Amino acid sequence: MAQLNRYFPKLCHPTCGLEINFQRIRRNPKVKVFTLASVAAVTGERGDYTVTVRQAPRYVKANCTACGDCARATEMKVQNQFDYNLGKVSAAYLPHEMAFPMRYVIAPQVLGTPEAERIKAACKYDAVDLDEKESTFDLHVGAIVWATGWQPYDAARISPYRYAYLKDVITNVEMERLAAPNGPTQGKIVRPSDGVAPKKVALIQCAGSRDYNHLEYCSRICCLASMKHAAYMREQSAEATVDIYYIDIRAHDKLEAFYRKVVNDPHVRLIKSKPAEIKIGPDGGPVVCGENTITREIYAEPYDLVVLATGMQPAGVEGVSGAPVDAYGFIVPEDETQGIFSAGVASGPLDVSMSVQSATAAALKAIQAIR
């Protein structure tokens, strides 16, 4: 959520609601937070679970004040994962401006190099611990809510789209970072190959979703997210044109209105087609090829930028014993007799609003389980 630039349909900033939620957690002594943590195993029963948690080292202790001296002490840069590796960040970094907890992280790559010692020496508060090891500990709880969210489907696996070979083929989550004011380009949408603002953009729906070879389900949000991307393009360039390639436009309930806006925009074209492949054009740029399902025309359209609307894949539960997953990896508990619940995209492909509903419901279920 922090990585998203804006929400559809209001085009407001997700960090606005995030700030309120962070404030509430910060002020609430009853909420205990572990970061860099993952669940290794769950045993026990409703009312009495033991959760084994594995915590990766941050190499920075709790007394970090986030002053940033460590980041300024080193020249070493690492891939910025928050920006999906679109940019680089100091090897001692704050994940983002609103990070919670507001503490730096040291990239493991720097360990054992003289840079690591430089980072450690720069800290006035002795908050750097280069010897920190992964730790494992048990938590005893009465109920569990899985809210492990999602990761974007790996676009490189859709080989005909040549994501790994064409710099100007990006994913929808990368588009979010390009459009974000705190992103690698300070919010300016540019082609990764040459840094030029694109004038002709293709958005390809169901890149991986609704596809037996990839994600069999529909990821629900991608249609509307792409329409939002069309809005980004229009806001940044009056001349830009946007083509949306789709199978079905899924703008459920009141979000239909957002679709109407797109249809009414003279610079946005909707093309019913699932592109067969993206070829490398004579200038090295992407050429989207396929058949228009309605006109039956075979097309080969060159674009400045192609955005793959990759779907949502459940994250964080692979290989965890005791997590009740369905065939896709979503967490779907057998029944309520257990004290295990799931919320948000961990439970299925949901949008933000539905995720909040689901999380609020899961909180009540968990409270019922421990009362």
Next chain:
Amino acid sequence: MSPKNTGVYLCSGCGIGDAVSMGSLEKIATKEFKKSCKTNACLCGEEGLETIRADLAGGVNQVVIAACSPRAMTDRFRFNGTQVIRTNLREQVVWSHPANDEDTQMMAEDNIRIAITEAAKSTPPEPKVEGEYSQVVLVVGGGHSGLTAAREASKAGYEVLLVERASQLGGMAAKWSKRMPVRPPYQDPQPNTVATLVKAVEADSRITVKTGCTVAKTSGMPGRFTVEFSDGSSQTVGAFVVATGWRPYDARKLGHLGYGVSPDVVTNVEMEEMLAKGPVVRRSDGKAPGVVVFVQCAGSRDPNHLPYCSSVCCGVSIKQALQLREADPQVMVYIVYEELRTPGVAEEFYRTAQRSGVIFIKGTVKTVDAALTVTVDDAMLQQEIPLSGVDMVVLATGMVPNSTNVEAEAPEVEEEKLRPLKSDINPYAPFAVAGTGAPPLTPPEEKLPEGAPLLNLQYRQGPHLPMLAHGFPDSHYICFPYETRRSGIYVAGPVRRPMDMGEAAEDATGATMKAIQAIHNAAYGLALHPRAGDLSLPIIGLNQCTKCRRCTVECPFGAIDETDQGFPQVNSTRCRRCGTCMGACPVRTISFTNYTVDMLGSMIKAVNIPDETEEKPRILVLACENDAYPALDMMGIARHQFSAHIRIIPVRCLGSVSMLLISDALSVGYDGVMLMGCKPGDDYQCHFIKGSGIAKERMSKVGDTLKSMALEAERVTVAEVSIADSGRLPKVIQDFVEMLDTFGPNPFKGF
């Protein structure tokens, strides 16, 4: 309460001590304000905290901390109920201004003055708890959503009163033959479990059911709503879950699709009843149909009927098609659709239909005639195709929210009370295009739905639940879908937006959680979202009140009613503590113990205003604490530099800013005032919904005040600032500073 003993603590860490003179800052506290003051090189560290704790043990009972932003180290600087006032020396001073610079030093010194002044004027609030609080959850509507809400509340240990308009429980969903799958493998129609749910509710000793009953009148507030029912009874309840569901769109308006023309054109709801009774036969001749055509979006996604997508109809038609094919594998079933919408894991259900031989045609049904010829504008063939030989047509009609009680007559309501009801994004406004800015926002004209108000709220702001476009009751529907403008009343299920049974059950459970929270918070005097846990409340000095009614009109949450004498009356647990009433009051007689016009005015005046010969302008920034203030912090975190002539004071919401503060600021010599708040208007981003909009409206009238002071109107401005604006803010500030430079100094300086 013992007299205030304020300790001031300065932190010189994180570069603060390297950039400003701590000794001079200490002198502000000790010499100007006569307060004890200590400086620590790492105040949030154990040693720093121990210093504060020792002083607290020694009699200090109020703490002023000048260190990092109040948004940082919140957990460390918490001392068992002691009031802590914080001011920002790090993000907004030393990280965003040059070190060892006179202007940076002056900014830090002024922040100390502002904080100590705030401390002097602020008293921690006591919880307001009075009388009896009810723990009962009132669930309105006994359909699938309402039944679920009742059971979930009971399972959490709460008493429930469930009222249902019809003579029996179950609602629409009780009629369904089967339901769509919600569990793996998500492939086949599932048994309808509503009857089981009804039995569970009836057997539940914590749930009282009233059928054939509606709410006649509601007054009061969360924790003690007094509700009168249509049967003449009344009860006190703690909170509401409103699950009044939906009704099918009136198919008689769909004559072009053959409804009413041929008896063999039926709606999806009628088909559901036929499937439940089984076997399905034609109404005209009692024969089993051989060819059935489903018409999707019959009325939905149609500007002449329902402009929105009803979400469930694609899945419902697939389910009915599968049931027809299962009953008789010889039946030919066509589904004519524009966009096939089976989002999420429902894609599996679509696949089942494809596998079972249901034929999907992408197109729009233009007409259905008496002979059941279905004319399809086929999207693939790009021409109109008549389908003949059809035995039955099923119209997938959409869902209309029961946001009013259409079975009862609408009462007379004064126009004034209907005014604040509608507020939504204009769903159809075009996108902003580079160079032309945001398009004008004129919400489409919409009438209030017919029928009686669901709860008939006896509120100053009218009896209806506020609504968004198309009559859906309001909610902050992205981030906080349960937050509405009527505290303690949570709307769930298809009345809130079209949704299927699986989603509705989850939504009802979530709404129940919120109702329980509202009940709990009311009993302890704690605010609900977004200032969750706040204990402060507006106190109105009635002896000065002029009965101007601005507070009762402007409260975004309808929390303030009027007494028979016309005085404002705060319903404490409805209040969300934004302070919009305080900003509205022209005689400054509304205040909180820890937030008053006087306090803000004193903080503004605490700043040292250099005289005009010094060429150091002073600009006041009043910043929304939820969005603009964090954006200003993030400027510092990114080490963006901005003018050191500004003085930042956070406010709960721009709605809480009184016009009187602006004239106060200008009369003591500030050269300009900038209000930073969220985007106002129908597509507001304000978490108090109307606060920033009201502020903008108030400030549009500030010109007269400035004119009377012989000052340029442009000295006061409202800047729309989002939380993501840290990169843009330095320029916004710089532009304002430069514009003020052209006016020259405020002539009131030094008076």
